Amino acid sequence: MIAISLILLCLFSIVQALIDNTSDIFNNDIMDLVYVKKDNLIEQTAFSTVSTPENGSHPEALALQASNREADYGGHEQNYYHHDHKYVYDKKKDKGLSHIFQIAVTALAFLAFGGYLLCLIVQAVKSKTQMNAAQMAATQTQTIIRRRRRRKPIRLRPLRRPKRDTYFDDEDLWENANYEDLYYALTTFSEGYAQDRLQSKYVFTVTFYLIHSISKELRDLNPDWLTLAETVIGFCIQDKRLDIAKTYFEYLKTEKIQLNNAFISKLLRLYYVCYNEAAISKEIEIEIINLCSLFEKKFDLLDAFSSENAILGLSLTSNWKQCLEHLNNIKLTGIAPNALVYSTIIAAAFINNDLDVAWELLREMIDNDREPTSRMYYGLLKFCENNVSKSVEILDNLFQILSNSDIKPPKEYIDKLIGLKKQFKLSGKLTKITKMGKCYSCGNSLSSMTLSQDEFNLLRTSFYTNVMVGKNVYTKTTPKELENFQKFFTTVEPFNIVIDGLNVAYSAGIKHTPETYCRLIAGVIKYFTDQQNRVLVLGRAHMSKWKNIHMSQILKTSTLYLVQNLSQDDPFLLYAAMHNGPKTGFVSRDLMRGHSYRLKDPNLKMLFRRWQNNVQHQLIYLDNQGNARVKHPLPYVPIAQKQETYWHIPFEINIENKSKNISSKVNSIQWACFKMPS
Template sequence: MLKKKINLIRLLSHYRRPTSIVSSKSDELREKYFPKDGTISSPAFSVLRTVLMQSIRHLNNANIDAAVIGLMSSGDNLVNARKYLNYLDHQQEIPSKMFLSKLLKLYNSTAKTRKLESQELEEIQTIYSALRKDFEYLDSSLCENLIYGISLTENWREGLELLEETRLSAVPSTGSYCALASKAFEDESTFSIAWKILEEIVEERKEPKCEVFTSFLNTIKRTENFKKHLEQMFDFIGKNELQVSRQVILKLRDILTEREIKNFVTKISEKGHCDICQTKLSHLQLMDREFNELQKHFLQSVLIRDDVFQKSSPDEVNLFLKIINKSQPYDCVIDGLNVVYSSGTNKNPKVYSAILSSVVKYFKDKDKRVLIIGRKHMLKWKTPAMLFVKKNADIFYTGDLSQDDPFLLFAALKSGINTDFLSRDLMRSHSYLLNNELKTIFKRWQQIHQYSLVTTSGGMRGDQVIVRKPFGHCNFAHKIGKGSWHIPFREKYMSNPPESFGSPDNWLCVQLE
């Protein structure tokens, strides 16, 4: 029975949904038919439906409602969505299930900008109950929208069951997790549920949204255990090496200032000192035992895997292992294409060769023995700069379609605990393949030994290079001494992370004691 249910859910998940509006037309249609003051009229809805069905081939009376609400992507349009619902009622038409499903998501979007009225919450519950009754089996998309809706009500715990339902066919979305965690954080008695959800988020390689921490901070500011709860948040983001956004930091600073707790925006020097309090961040260390354990498991867990062989081949891997076992140890391993493509992907071989030779020279001047992981098409780079590279470094050329990161990481690990590597890639997909203990060791090893290319100068010659060195101190939230916390943060939520493990540009220094 369970197998039959899973297969049916998967079938529903792949069922073709209405064609989305062409992006170039959607803004124009929103502006014309959905004014933000909510003045849209019933005749306008009739015209819009006709225009959409005439311009998009796959739209018909069965799926037109979903296309219309697809134009109402922001919370500002909830009033128009409700008017459209009244329009359908006056036309004696039953709104499609897809329309109602997306309407729940729109309610959730609106709730981020204002408090919902009691009538709106009742509407959410009515729509939710109707959809649950009409569908015996729920696909992941419908589950997500139901969670968005029910998480706004006092019956939000039903969303936990929907998470389990989603897992039958897909991995729950970050939005689904965060909607429930945010609601659970609204009451101190349900904090344990929220933290469990957050643990699941990071286990699924996802990152909590700002709204989760904002909800948490809004609640703990009213509690007697404020400092205890706050340190739990700091512990969580530190343990999982997360960086919260400036939005969260501003909320936190307002609360800290209100409670007369000292806090400062600061920077951390290359030597790990805080510019404000002058305390030094913890120095990162890697024990021989930890490194040996990482080295032992990396080959089987990351390099020799089915999905790697799909992009490489057993023969290529075996040849690489044979060469590395014979030629290692190296002092530094360089991802050749990753480095040269930092200048763009449409340059000629002379530019790429010059960059690569500059990087090789940088390490050779420090008496480092260098290995470059390249691609076979680089053999066509017949330039003087490449002659310098070949003379001063060993090169292993992978196939042009091969995945080169595992080769780079294995060569660096195989060469020993003191070997560095140079790449702009954060290697997250590879660290996630390790168990939790080895993942932590991998990240620490990476932070201690990963260099990245910042820029080169000197024109075509590429005779100067600026390399970002590893930051040998903790670059995630952690406690120094009895009550001094340092929290890294970024300017915008989900902005691209720095292309190295250097110190973040922004830190918040919090002195709880």
């Protein structure tokens, strides 16, 4: 079709060229009229009337209204007129044929162009059809692949209670099954269980059938398949399904499958999860002891995680003292035992009436900056229930340790202790403490426990040595920067308040503008300067890039000191507050526990916490007018205190702070008052 169209277009071009040539000849004939006399062409007496041919379609010139003038163009007479008349007549005839021919060729050209367009349209439709067919084929292929991936679930036989010791006697179960399909089904069920799509009993049944159907040859080729068994034990720990795990373990032993230490240690952890707050039977105790014996025979040296799980399991048995060996093993690995390990052994010591080990490990735990978990309090209450005569002495010792270490017990322990007050011959209830430190229940006032000058000097010196410098001063600052900071205080007068600039600024979040940060800092500065206090604002070097229009209010009303961006600003803040005297306060919402831990000595830690409680201020919120509300230090120390025969025990509850400017969770301290028998 395209070739025919091109041929017709070429033909049209040739014919058009011939027509143009004929037109040139006609124009040459017209040029000859220039040399014809005017008298021979126009009759002198006929300007007013002009004769026209009968055929009126030929164009003619209108007569000019002018006088008749003669001109001699020479040579030609009337013959030329007749010749010209004849020529015009022939020209009209030839011109009609040419016009018809032009119309015909033009029509053919348009037809050719239309055919060309039609050809393009047909090809476009054809290509689109082919594309749709290809897409349909690809979709069908993808559907087939998806269908292959979405395998039909393997239908199991109806569940019935199996006969004893014959659960896996059917050796022909899925004899011709495809092991790839079985592995796919097993992983699918495991993922479904992990996403709470299936109940554990279905996973249990499917797992057993699938693993049983996997041949021993496949196990030998892929030893890592045991990670599936560890996953199943992990699911059992989540649901506390010891029955499933025990059956699974017996099956693996029957199949003579070599188990790794991770599987056995997780099984021991499962025993602890199921019986940590319940009495165990003699049968369960024997199972745990046998499992630990198997554990120790198979592996001479255990890692920290396996030793931890062994401690959890052995703490439930009469062989709980073996936990001490595993505790030493954890220490040898270089990993500090966590609070759960310590609390578990301490609870086992209390339950088995070994008070010396319990108190020793409790003090060691606190020295390592570990707080007791609910397991420790459970063991202590069990001892008090079994030894009521010693309960008051045990509780008094515990409260004293809590007071010295500033530890707040969990609320559930306080609730249980209040519920057992009659059994322990003591009275206890929840109470409230006023802002001035007076108890609503007994009427006694809590003490402030201020530091003496000697204690403060000891704390300041120890803080500089152990925290500011420490083992490596470069982890917090540089010697040059620390030296410049000490020289700075020799050039200024003492300050009454030291503000952690970035801590106050970021109280509103880290996605605000420097203008908002400066407004927060300026609001806190104004709060203290209105009380005639000299204020030092401590920040980092990048604060110097904030616009002067925002920083101007801070620079006018306070002294600004910036440390390097890589330096820790909290040690500088605490050192600045200590350097200016025991009554200099600081503003920060940080609890400073990490810096307290670096003091190492328990007595120094206690002094630091008491000093902190006496001088630390915290920003609560800032209103739209720029007025700050600040939480002042309490006139008493919120730690366990004893007044006469009354113990006041604090405990914390997390409450969300929904302020517009500050979003955080605040630990709200509540109190319980216990009267000890005299």
